[in-house]
Amino acid sequence: MIDIRNDQTKAVFTKKMDKLVRDAVLAVLEHEKISPMGVSVLITDDETIRQLNAHYRGKDKPTDVLSFPLYDENGCLDDEELGDIVISLERACKQANEYGHSVEREVAFLTVHSVLHLLGYDHEPDETEMFEKQREIMEIILAKLHE
Numbered sequence: 001m002i003d004i005r006n007d008q009t010k011a012v013f014t015k016k017m018d019k020l021v022r023d024a025v026l027a028v029l030e031h032e033k034i035s036p037m038g039v040s041v042l043i044t045d046d047e048t049i050r051q052l053n054a055h056y057r058g059k060d061k062p063t064d065v066l067s068f069p070l071y072d073e074n075g076c077l078d079d080e081e082l083g084d085i086v087i088s089l090e091r092a093c094k095q096a097n098e099y100g101h102s103v104e105r106e107v108a109f110l111t112v113h114s115v116l117h118l119l120g121y122d123h124e125p126d127e128t129e130m131f132e133k134q135r136e137i138m139e140i141i142l143a144k145l146h147e
Helices: 015-031 046-057 089-099 103-118 127-145
Strands: 002-006 038-044 065-069 081-088
Touching (some): 002 015, 038 103, 046 081, 046 089
16 A cells, blocks of 8 residues: 655645656565555655654754665564655755756656665665666656656
8 A cells, every 4th residue: 555645835846746656666566576565655845854864863964865764673664564755845846946857757866766775775875776677667657647
């Protein structure tokens, strides 16, 4: 089950974006050959994500996305609930403008990136592998967007 909650008012979170986030989560799980799992997605603004980033990562600045994997009592990734994702839609809008693509594409990318983090991929030492997976999954998602 994919639970999405929009708690911000700085940018419009459309039904198309909601569907795209769901599709992006499922695309990553399918690409990684993992059965569908629970994922919670919070769409928020820069101030809220700044507070979370300061509290959980010690970085008192806004970021685009945060990932919080869920672990079972043995310290292993939970086999039913993958974790929580927090996306700053405000930041996604700014980045989409900077990169010259749609907000939908940016939100999809941030979702893919974050789900890969939930699955245990990290920028180091997995950066090349993680970025290649992102590229492959985004190609699939973008192809569906243009169907």
